[in-house]
Amino acid sequence: MAEALVKAAKVWVAFGGIIALKGVDLEVRAGEVVGLIGANGAGKSTLMKVLAGAIPHGSYDGTVFRRDKAVAFCNPRDAEASGIGLVPQEIVGVPHLSVMENILLERYPRKLGGWIDWARAREEAAAALKAIGAAIPMDTPFDQLSAAAQQMVLLARLIHGSAEVLLFDEPTSSLAPPEVARLMEVIRDMRAAGKAVILVTHRLAEIFDVCDRIQVFRDGQSVAIFDRDDVTMDEVVAAMLGRELASIFPAKGNRKPGRPMLEVRCAAGNSSGAATAVQDVSFTLHMGEVLGVFGLVGAGRTELLEMLFGIRTCLPGSKIEVDGVDISRASTRDRVVAGLGLITEDRKRNGLVLEMSVHGNLLMASINRFAWGGLRNKPRERETVLDFIEKLNIRTATPELPVRNLSGGNQQKVVFGKWLSNRPKVLLLDEPTRGIDVGAKAELFRILSDLTSEGMAILLISSETAEIASFCDRALVMYRGRIARELTGQNMNEASLLTAATGLAAS
């Protein structure tokens, strides 16, 4: 049996108050491809960063072994020197430098006196590209390459550095199918060359295509390790799901959807042709209904939201209507006036001004309503703010406290309040419960439930199958920019959501 080229033992990683990895073990041998699979946030990328030195020694508990010797990487360069290389999810190349230089960064061959030997540099870069079979012209500036080519360059860099262990973090999320196939071929070549490869992905098809062993992650733990030949896709899916707390979600009750509130008929929302673009999406959302949109990284959900909100343009021929009003060509502001509200994924970046008070943030989008010819109406403002704080149960000492000081869950409530003060007809939610504790989650869902009974139409984008299955009336599953399936009633369960999202089920 080939020796373990890299091993991780009992790795614990915590960011702030959140534990990303809880005592995880991992082992990869020469000539082997291990696939790490799990839902978003399960800890796979974090483990890769630990192995590759991007999370430095000292920031984690546990040990990393390289050929059975414990190592302590302070930065990715240490890891590279030790033969471990990472192709990160976000491509890190120097945009204006050539392909050749990106391959050789910091490892230039030198002449007498320390000057760079450019002739030899070309040779070495060419050799690295040849080793992975990539025919990329060496003088092209890095930022002019396609995403797939950029990845190949990063991989060539690792090969040039004699990496024995190759880590790929979600490499296919921005690749088109033929490029994915090419990458799988390259991984097979690497395996044949005796390297150890770890492939992190959420796409079952890829895992089963190229991996020898499959390690399943859930909630920061490694919950199962399978030999590929001994397991079925269903078993892997089951391991990914585990059990969830059942009582977070309020009873659905009798939701009777009313008239159509949001009609979307969108054709190809992105002209750059990237594989993650929204390709073709059509659906109708009714008053008082909760429609879920499920999909994994790269499926196009965020892009869909951006299109609905006017941050990204639809091609002509598309139509978006809110309560009968055509907003396809309207500005974002006009869409808000027409009745759209958006609660985003990254509340710090998109939703809140952290230095501003709870009062200021709550009224950010609606302060005009209380103004009189441009002057503020402070008594009315105060009244409204207190009302919100009570209704949403926002825990803050005073409304003047900067939002920065609130907990994640309460911050998210402020974001809710901000949009609700405009009384939107259609509320779009993008991963609203990310990074929020269970208690606050439950409260949020209670609020949403109340809103639907008041007639609001809700579009909920989430990557948590439990949320979609337990709270939504219908679910659209996105895969590669299209709606792969629509699920309702009994068919809308966690397993079927996941299966559809990984592209396995027939439409």
Add this chain to the structure above:
Amino acid sequence: MKQFFRKLGRDGGALRGQVMLVVLGLIWIGFAILTDGLFISPRNLSALAIQGAIKGVLAVGMTLLLISGEIDLSIGATVALVGIVAAELQVANFDVLHTLVLALCAGMMVGLVQGSLVAFAAIPAFIVTLGGMLIWRGAGFVMTGSESIGPISEEFSMISSSYLPIYSSLVLLGIAALFIFYRSVRKRSVGFGLLWLVALAVVAWASLSYRGIPTAVLIMTVCAVGGIMLLENTVFGRRVYVVGGNPEAAMYAGISRRELRFFLFLIMGAGYGLAGAMTTARLGGAPPNVGIGLELDVISACIIGGVSLFGGRGSIQGAIIGVFLFESLTNGMALLNLNVNFQLIVRGLVLIAAVWLDVLTQKQGDARA
């Protein structure tokens, strides 16, 4: 139209450099016509070259800083201060060599202070050099009691006013021609070689018809060549591009941004030293109010020459062309007896136009969500 600008930004800016050279030629022709040939008289071109040489020296250091994503707003003040130091040394009868060396040291000390603040105290360079602009200027006034320091020895003023003998000038021009030939063979580009040879021919004609290559220009050329060798052929130089182009990639590659910044400011400090000495030599003394606004002119010149304000792109060759383009404009406007204040307006417009060009030639940002 957009395509044209995008194309300009490609292939590392070499095309940009050639375009700028052509633009320079056009400007020269324009002014020559407007001034009835006075502009392109060898004597005027010599004066132009000497004026530009000082900015050229500064542009070398500034280019390195800009590529790495930093900026230096204190140049005017530091050059004035170092100039004062040089003048004081001259008044105290130090010889040329010692004056030069000490001026260089003074400049590097200023660079060290600013560099430490930027690199180790993590204060943004914009602020450190903005403060420096005031501090060093004030120090200069305090040191001199608001009077000009002088006189300087005649040998010292030769730094900026002397010329290489015709014979030596010829030799140097010959070497330059060979070098251009060699480079164009390496690049396999006839257009490149031709363009630069034409430029060299003009330089040759201008200098040989007058008194030879000015010493100041030689000093600038040595600095520029040194800077180019550093940028293009050393690991340190490549790091400048990485840190400016993608700081995250620099982190992954294990490059210490702090160290890099510190050394770049130190190099700039040497630039202050040299430029300060050259300025005092040229003026025959050191008025404490020299060089106000110099930093903006140097930055404009660099940006005209293709160095991006956003970091990661540019070359010293381009910056030097930018300096002479800028200097030609000022010189031409003076020859036309344009109101000095009008020239201010033009300088401001050129700066904005240069940055606009910079923005237009940036590739579109990654649209991937």
